[in-house]
Amino acid sequence: MSSPAAVLAIDARDVEKSFRSGFARGRRTLALRGVSLAVPRGTIFGLLGPNGAGKTTLLSILATLLTPDRGTARVLGLDVVRDAAALRRRLNMASGRPSFLWSLRVAEIVAFYGRLYGLSGAALRRRVDGLIREYELEPYRRVPYNELSTGLKQRVALAKSLVNDPELLFLDEPTLGLDPDVSVRVRAHVAALRRERGMTIVLTTHYMREADELCDEVAFIKAGRILAHGTPDDLKRQIKLGSVIALRLDPPTVPWLADADGVLRVTPDDDGWLECTVDDVDKRLPVLLRQLIGDGVVVRNLQVREPELEEVFVELAR
């Protein structure tokens, strides 16, 4: 049987963190209240939650940029406090709204961080050239950082975050403020990193579509606590938002539909569709159809829609 360290990239238990501020640092804000988290190796894991939920704090603790007040966190089998120096070689991070030394050029930035991770000579040149090619930064390699667009800066940040070929990559809102087409490309890059290199990726995001598209597992965090954790589909089921069966019927309304077994609610829309929310679509749909047909109702059109992760987020953030 494999040990947890071999299977888990992250094993955090009861992590607490508070920040002090104000006069004489007398005001204490609890950012994390006993967070436990297990992230399997080779997965893309999403941390979701409203602003100030504690996502970045948790990410920063796991990346050794912050020390926890209480609890333990093992990342790639190493303790984030005791083994921080050894751990830093094996992970990296990119943030939304990245910032690097303004007057350094694109290639110089990537090379600077490459040297910090111990690369030199031909190996450094190969890595810098490779990353610049991979992120389509070739035309900008001699452009100073402060002259780049937001999208290009984000690509530089991603290139920098891969300079040490990390086993674990933290992405803090990687598509924040990017144009939709750039976001799509960034997401494609992230998916490729896991697919081609087997990298474990932990990302925070506000964009539910991003989490739904990319993440194998997600955790919802709010006010420093993890409220739900699982695959996106698990969560949709856990929250019991139900699935929607949209029906176009003749006659357009059926009085008994709202009282049928498993039907949570029926909502007519302006286009003549009835949106019928059910607890379990696989179980309820055949029964409903049999009952409708048996009642002489003609089903002219039918669509089934699973709930969006965004609806789960709204429900949990409430």
Add this chain to the structure above:
Amino acid sequence: MWAVVVRNAIMASRNVFFFFELLFWPIVGVVSIGFMTRFLELTPAQTSFVLIGTIALSVVNVCQLEVAYAVLMDVWSKSIKHQFLAPIGIRHLTVGSWLVGMVRGLLVFTLVTALGGWAFGFRVLQPGIGPVAMFLFGCFVSAWIVGVFVCALITLFGNRAEAFAWASVNLVLMLAGIYYPVSVLPDPARAIAAAIPLTYFLDAYRSYFGFATEFASPITTGLVLSALYAVLAHGAFFAAIERARRTGLLLKMSE
């Protein structure tokens, strides 16, 4: 360490402020002090005494600023978290910056001593290569110590401590006897001066220009004190970073 050397060297070659640090202020310092010595009709030995203080100020200042840039440049560009996410020790940061600082300090030293010699008859090599090298070494070590303490303060208090980068050297030089022997200082200040390594390196170098040393074994005392402060500065910077990781300042300085 090489990463920091290359980065600081590139930044130094691109920033207009570096030109002022390297040329403008050192030249202004030597020229204005030199003319003051003429106006006061000081002897060649007294002129040398005063110019040595000016040269020390310029060299220590430019070198310690470079050490402080190890943190300052990343604070200004809000990228400091990436530096501390990497597997490097603080010695890589401070020694890497120091190496560039010494090159810049040596340039400043060459420039201002040449100017001092040409305009005011200051003979830098009068004591011989060894004493000059020891004096420069004392300036560079003092710069490293001050620079690392400045890094610690910035890491402890954030941007608010930035002023220390420019003010601290002037304070140290004032107490170490920039234009005067420390014997003229009031008692409490003299006691502080005796705890500053640079005081001893200035005293030793000036002794070659005909001034009696104020301390027994100034070089040895200067080196011992330097070693002590180097350990303290390193420890202070390390503790400041650990605290910044605890309080979250490391992240705040990157936002």
